[in-house]
Amino acid sequence: MHYRLGLDLGTNSIGWTILERSSKKKGLEAWSLLDMGVRIFPDSREFSQEPLKGGRVGDSLAAARRMARGMRRNRDRGKNRMAYMMARLVEMGLMPQDSGERKALENLNPYQLRAEGMERPLTPHELGRALFHLGLRRGFKSNRKEFTKEKKEGGKRAEHIKGLKQALGNKTLGQFLWDRLQAGKPIRFRDNMEWFPDRAMYAEEFDALRDCQAPHHSLSEDDWLSLRNDSILFQHPLRPVPKSERRRCAFKPKEICAHRDTPIAQWFRIYSELGNLRWIDREQTDHRLNPEQRQAILDKLLSKKTGITWNAIRKLKGADGQLLFSRDCRFNLEDDRREKLDAHKVAIWMTNEPELAPLWGDMDPATLDDVFIDLHAAQEDEQLIAGLVGKYGLTPEQAKAFAALPLGSKTQNLSRQVMEELVPILRDQGIEYYDAVKQLTDGDGNPLHHSIIVNSERMEKLPYYGQVLYQSMVRYDSRKDAKTDPEGHFGKIGNPTVHVALNQLRRVVNALIGRFGCAPSEIHVELSRDLKLGAKQRSEINREIAKNTRRNDKLREEWERLSGGRAATARDLKKLKLWEELGKDELARRCVFTGKVIAAHHLINGEVEIEHLLPRHSTQDDTMANLTLAFKGANRAKGKNSPYEAFADGRHRDFNWQEILDRVSRLSKAKRWRFGEDAMDKWLDDNTFIARQLTDNQYIARAAQGYLRALTPKVVPVPGRLTAMVRGKWHLSLSGDGKKDRKDHRHHAI
Secondary structure, eight states: OOEEEEEEEOSSEEEEEEEEEOTTOOGGGGEEEEEEEEEEOOOSBOOOSSHHHHOOSSOBTTHHHHHHHHHHHHHHHHHHHHHHHHHHHHHTTSSOSSHHHHHHGGGSOHHHHHHHTTTSOOOHHHHHHHHHHHHHSOOBOOOHHHHHHHHHTTOHHHHHHHHHHHHHTTSOHHHHHHHHHHTTOOOOOOTTSSOOOBHHHHHHHHHHHHHHHGGGSOOOHHHHHHIIIIIISOOOOOOOOOGGGSOBOSSOTTSBEEESSSHHHHHHHHHHHHHHOEEEOTTOOEEEOOHHHHHHHHHHHHHOTTOEEHHHHHTOBOTTSOBSSOTTOEETTOSSSOOEEOOOHHHHHHHTSTTTHHHHHHSOHHHHHHHHHHHHHOSOHHHHHHHHHHHHOOOHHHHHHHHTSOOOOOEEEEEHHHHHHHHHHHHHHOOOHHHHHTTOBOTTSOBOOTTSGGGSOOOSSOOOHHHHSGGGOBSOOTTSOTTTOHHHHHOBOSOHHHHHHHHHHHHHHHHHHHHHSSOOSEEEEEEOGGGSOOHHHHHHHHHHHHHHHHHHHHHHHHHHHHHTSOOOOHHHHHHHHHHHHTOSSGGGOBOTTTOOBOOHHHHHHTSEEEEESSOHHHHOOOSGGGEEEEEHHHHHHHTTSOHHHHHTTOOSTTOOHHHHHHHHTTSOHHHHGGGSTTHHHHHHHHHSSOHHHHHHHHHHHHHHHHHHTTTOSOEEEEEHHHHHHHHHHTTOOSSSSSSOOTTSGGGGTO
16 A cells, blocks of 8 residues: 655644545546544643743753752752861861860851961861861862863953952962951952952962961871862762763764864864865856865865955965966855855864974874863863873873863764764865765665665664664663663653654554554655745845844954953843844933933943843743843842733832833834733733744654654655645635634644
């Protein structure tokens, strides 16, 4: 039996239709409808038609448990560490055995003891009080991942730490804080202060205090080291990312994907792009790069820190001094969003670093890749540096330079081993990626294909989706039985909604296969509308994205000017955009709730915050239309309410509702309606199908296409706009007004 299966996949529903084609008829008459239906299921996320009562909308059902579990773990670790430290101090005679006596020691000022400990002998209990306080306030310690993120975000905390180090001079942190306390100045470090301590400052103070006090106490060297490393400065090591939570190679699932910031991954990207690059002449004829053109571009990519622009490529000259490309040519990879070819990131990092520059050309490429694998895996700099020196024979200066590189966490979809096979082919033959892949073979000697799924074995029924979409799985364990625990063996997709939807898809499709006796010969899957766009629409989107990119660049420059050089975060850019929306004249830019003028310095010092007009707690609406700027006091007074719910009844005397409405008239239409009495009701009516569902739908549709190809190679993606057009032309609306009624689930089958 040959039949076509049509599917409409959603976050909590699957619509299906079975069509059979007769060989005796033609056109639409050849098709007959065998059956249709809809399966409804929960999507594993919190949702309520009354969000104000039902809590957050769109969170995973496990989110609250996970957050509470993390908070309990941190609390328990802190309490256990302090209890252990107190027990050690008691054991060493630095704290009294009696709890009442220990309580009395709290009357001693620990800052004074920490300062005086550098000048006079402390009694054992005074020393214990000072050391316990060091362990209680022990400063910020960054791991390698946080360090990389800090560098990319502008180094705000690093600058604060550097500023405090300069302010300390030759004093310990305890001496510095005691002087401030005596002068009546604040001594608590907060995020909005210009100074911030790190763990190293506390370690240096402990060492200095030990040197001064050791001659006056009977503690052994081992006792001091134990107090320092196992109690006061102890921190649980970060859990390394297990192999099961790393993406698997698209071609060899037993291997994990390589990080992008490795030499082999950078070479793979560059040679792939050079193989795909074409230059297009005035007659719109495209040309592959010849060897001289490829080499000229490659040389520039290895020497330019920021890559090479298309205009710069057009100006490249050959050995004879002639231009390698015509000045009026264009490149197939050139568009409004992409202005250049990116450089070899690792090569630029190393050649610009004096300690590493000699290693770039001299170190064996495979060994250099090993070094970068260790860099990505390391959690602590000290252990990493020692390992690099011992394992690779690097000098301490070279190891420190490697450790300071700002590595990212993103990965390729291929393993290092596969890229090592592909790079020589791409480099020596100058061919495209999909042609290079054909020269590789799988474990059985069969040629690989760039689309991967083409060579997949066809199955009579859908297995667990992880068996087919293995490259997208996390938390897999091959030791578990594939039959009794397929999810444990193959892993699962991290998005809980997609996980549930694909499992439900398997149940629906396999039930239909059992009913009709075989798998469908063809499957049509409806896609979310923005997944299939024409060239014109894609071009318009690219231009809009490029326009926004240029605007963001200008806003970054403006923020740096206003903030005295501080790098702008995404939230800072959003603040500037909302500030500009309040009026062309800066003096007219007022808080809609208080009426106070919002000046530029209010954006910088944190007095003004981004406010959700309709509470995010209820709507999950984080669009610009639902945002404005407000002073902190107004934000707190409004709370988790709509503007009308917060201020219309006059319970907040500092806010006049009529004056608020006068200021609202100057806002955009998209914001004004949110101040109405029925704003929340309107939002619920218009936004039941929330943006998160649309995103999940897109993910589900993409994953489902690859999954369903396990049954048949004829899986046809159908754009949602096409089904909407046909539904309208054929008058298939269930509501009678030509519009889709999302409250009637039968529309999924139609």
